[in-house]
Amino acid sequence: MTVTATSVDGSDQVNPLAPAPRRAWLAxxxxxxxxxxxxxxxxxxxxxxxxxxxxxxxxxxxxxxxxxxxxxxxxxxxxxxxxxxxxxxxxxxxxxxxxxxxxxxxxxxxxxxxxxxxxxxxxxxxxxxxxxxxxxxxxxxxxxxxxxxxxxxxxxxxxxxxxxxxxxxxxxxxxxxxxxxxxxxxxxxxxxxxxxxxxxxxxxxxxxxxxxxxxxxxxxxxxxxxxxxxxSDKAEDGTVTVAVIQGNVPRAGLDFNSQRRAVLDYHARETERLAAEIKAGKVDRPDFVLWPENSSDIDPFANADAREVIDAAAKAVGVPISVGGVVKRDGKLLNEQILWDPVQGPLQTYDKRQIQPFGEYLPLRSLIGSINSEWTSMVRQDFSRGTEPGVFDIGGTKVGLATCYEAAFDWAVRDTVTDGAQMISVPSNNATFDRSEMTYQQLAMSRVRAVEHSRTVTVPVTSGVSAIIMPDGTITQKTGMFVADSLVQEVPLRSSETPATKLGxxxxxxxxxxxxxxxxxxxxxxxxxxxxxxx
Incomplete structure (x- = not known):
């Protein structure tokens, strides 16, 4: 409806201040x-x-x-x-x-x-x-x-x-x-x-x-x-039996960080339960065990009690464990994967390279602190970045490591494969995000990476969903959320490179x-x- 006004000469004029016609508004x-x-x-x-x-x-x-x-x-x-x-x-x-x-x-x-x-x-x-x-x-x-x-x-x-x-x-x-x-x-x-x-x-x-x-x-x-x-999911370099451990956490959310000893104990306990099943002949003995990111937020190099817990779990299962730890070294805080041998102890390490802003380091710290000093307490000390691709040599098997957030970045996964990885592991900690869709979104990333580089991908997560993914992107085993569980499976090893891997x-x-x-x-x-x- 158009609004009009009558001028002094009696003619109708459109009021320029009238509301726009309904059709124009809808358009x-x-x-x-x-x-x-x-x-x-x-x-x-x-x-x-x-x-x-x-x-x-x-x-x-x-x-x-x-x-x-x-x-x-x-x-x-x-x-x-x-x-x-x-x-x-x-x-x-x-x-x-x-x-x-x-x-x-x-x-x-x-x-x-x-x-x-x-x-x-x-x-x-x-x-x-x-x-x-x-x-x-x-x-x-x-x-x-x-x-x-x-x-x-x-x-x-x-x-x-x-x-x-x-x-x-x-x-x-x-x-x-x-x-x-x-x-x-x-x-x-x-x-x-x-x-x-x-x-x-x-x-x-x-x-x-x-x-x-x-x-x-x-x-x-x-x-x-x-x-x-x-x-393809065919083995090119034989097979290997892997075990993925999900120890679970006492409580979800940011309070996860105050439960460090309990989380470590949970993962050790689940590993020892797996060891008992192996001894009873219920499952095959794996060639190695994979723990998630932050499974030991207590630095095992600086804390004897944490070292003893990890060492006991490795001895119980009888094979090396890749442990996700938080480590201080030379004044730097590192999100680190540690290959822990049951006999020799820690052998190899990988430091996460793509760290998460506002989660593992705080950009613009001084500016944010000037606005609200409490905000800087969320990340009291910034993590430092690693510099080298993560590829563990475990008994002749090359396992590439892309820690949690890194799975979203093309380069962080690809260079583990170009550095020789025959399979990939994506250790993660999703406990902070409760039962949200985040863990499923991240799991889908790992499935895409499996096809992208034609590699088996394992996803050990603190609280779910942990999974084993074939090189064709198929999930063959997975856990529920916020349960303690383990996955054991023989998986194919591959060394050929896809066009995507070669082209980068x-x-x-x-x-x-x-x-x-x-x-x-x-x-x-x-x-x-x-x-x-x-x-």
């Missing part, structure tokens, strides 16, 4: 609401749900919203899409510390999605736009994985595809190629539907546009099918260059259009 609100809901749809495609295929229509809808719009609209709609996706995905980050850090993290991470939205809107008028748009999404993920504070790759599209048909592409080019394929398929789906509607309305479509749309939709699926031979960062660089090329083309076309309009 602005509906795309914004749709962007947020499509982000939620993308979140629903992630673990613990197995609805991986929902990522395709989520990106199809995102493409529909952005195509033909200006970059400013793309920026806003992209931000809302990012909020809809990341707010529920990362809610676990506020489980124990309240909503402040969770909301701050999402606000920052969604800004990257906003920039991608602006870029997608800009390239959406180009021929073959799904290619440029999907590459821009990959470029956005590449940026998120590096800045700020060394990056936060959580929410990479690849990590939602552990149960999907696209998974074999991880072996081709890692998480960048896997994620790119999913996004390209989504944008291709929208373009096929759009051209179908155009064909029905006009009776004709341009053949090149139709070919590009079909290629964008079908090429990722064809590529995944062609990559299937790269996925190169596929990601190629996709970023494609994104830059498309964006440059769009900007140049816009400049030429404005100049032509000025003539």
């Amino acid at each position: 602005r609100l509906l795309p914004a609401l749709a962007a947020a809901l499509l982000g939620v749809l993308l979140y629903v495609s992630f673990p613990p749900r197995t609805l991986w295929w929902l990522a395709v229509p989520a990106f199809a809808g995102f493409g529909r919203l952005l195509r033909g719009r200006g970059w400013k609209a793309g920026l806003g709609l992209g931000y809302l899409f990012g909020l809809g996706f990341l707010l529920p995905l990362l809610v676990w980050t506020g489980v124990e510390v309240g909503p402040g850090p969770w909301l701050a993290l999402v606000v920052i991470e969604a800004a990257f999605v906003a920039l991608v939205g602006a870029g997608v809107a800009a390239v959406s008028r180009l021929p073959g736009w799904p290619l440029w748009a999907a590459a821009l999404w990959t470029a956005g993920e590449a940026a998120r994985a590096r800045v700020p504070f060394s990056g936060f790759p959580w929410g990479k599209i690849a990590f939602g595809q552990a149960d999907g048909v696209f998974l074999p592409l991880a072996a081709v080019g890692g998480t960048p190629v896997l994620g790119f394929a999913v996004v390209l398929c989504g944008f291709g789906l929208y373009e096929v539907v759009r051209l179908g509607v155009e064909l029905r309305r006009t009776g004709a479509v341009r053949r090149p546009a139709a070919a590009v749309a079909l290629l964008a939709l079908l090429a990722p699926l064809a590529g995944a099918l062609a990559a299937r031979p790269l996925v 960062i190169l596929p990601e660089i190629a996709l970023v260059l494609i994104a830059a090329g498309g964006l440059g083309w769009a900007i140049a076309a816009g400049v030429r259009g404005r100049r032509a309009g000025d003539v």
Whole structure:
């Protein structure tokens, strides 16, 4: 309804201060609401749900919203899409510390999605736009994985595809190629539907546009099918029997850190229970045992009682144990994996290299302290970073180590394999995050890594879910949450390298260059259009 006023001459005039017409208001609100809901749809495609295929229509809808719009609209709609996706995905980050850090993290991470939205809107008028748009999404993920504070790759599209048909592409080019394929398929789906509607309305479509749309939709699926031979769980270097220990914790949450001796005792007790089962002939004796991160937050090099507990557990089971410890050495605090032999004691160590900001170290400590001195008490002393890849040689078996948070970073897993790892272990501590989806999201990462590098991956976790994953990404055993348990299994060892392992960062660089090329083309076309309009 339009509001009018009567002038002195009796004519009706539109009041410029009147409310905007309802249709115009809805025209602005509906795309914004749709962007947020499509982000939620993308979140629903992630673990613990197995609805991986929902990522395709989520990106199809995102493409529909952005195509033909200006970059400013793309920026806003992209931000809302990012909020809809990341707010529920990362809610676990506020489980124990309240909503402040969770909301701050999402606000920052969604800004990257906003920039991608602006870029997608800009390239959406180009021929073959799904290619440029999907590459821009990959470029956005590449940026998120590096800045700020060394990056936060959580929410990479690849990590939602552990149960999907696209998974074999991880072996081709890692998480960048896997994620790119999913996004390209989504944008291709929208373009096929759009051209179908155009064909029905006009009776004709341009053949090149139709070919590009079909290629964008079908090429990722064809590529995944062609990559299937790269996925194998066959042993190349024999097999090894491993035991994964989940000792559990007395209580979940941040209070976990005050229970250090109890947590160590729990893991030793579960190992001794396993030793009794081995002695009784109920399970096979493993070649080695894997404990989780933080299974001994008491430094066994400085505390004799902790050393005695670990040594007794190793002697009871009769094989080496990889222990997750917190160690002080040369004034440095280290998150360390320690290979503990039942006869010789500690033999090898690995210091975590990708440490977690605001969890294991506090960026901008002086600034944060000036705002609220209590906030700095959350991380009283910063952990130091390790410098060398973690590969333990355990009786001739090379075991690569990527500790917890490191599993999210491509480089931190890959260089254990290029350094000779025949299998990978991802020791983790998820007790801080209670029964949230975090542990399932992280488990999915390990499944993708298994296929990416064609390696068995073990996931020993303090409180669940611990698992054994075959090189084809299949989980063969797993525990429940907040229970004490052990998993024993013979697993294949492999030494061949997938294309993803060999190529490393190169596929990601190629996709970023494609994104830059498309964006440059769009900007140049816009400049030429404005100049032509000025003539």
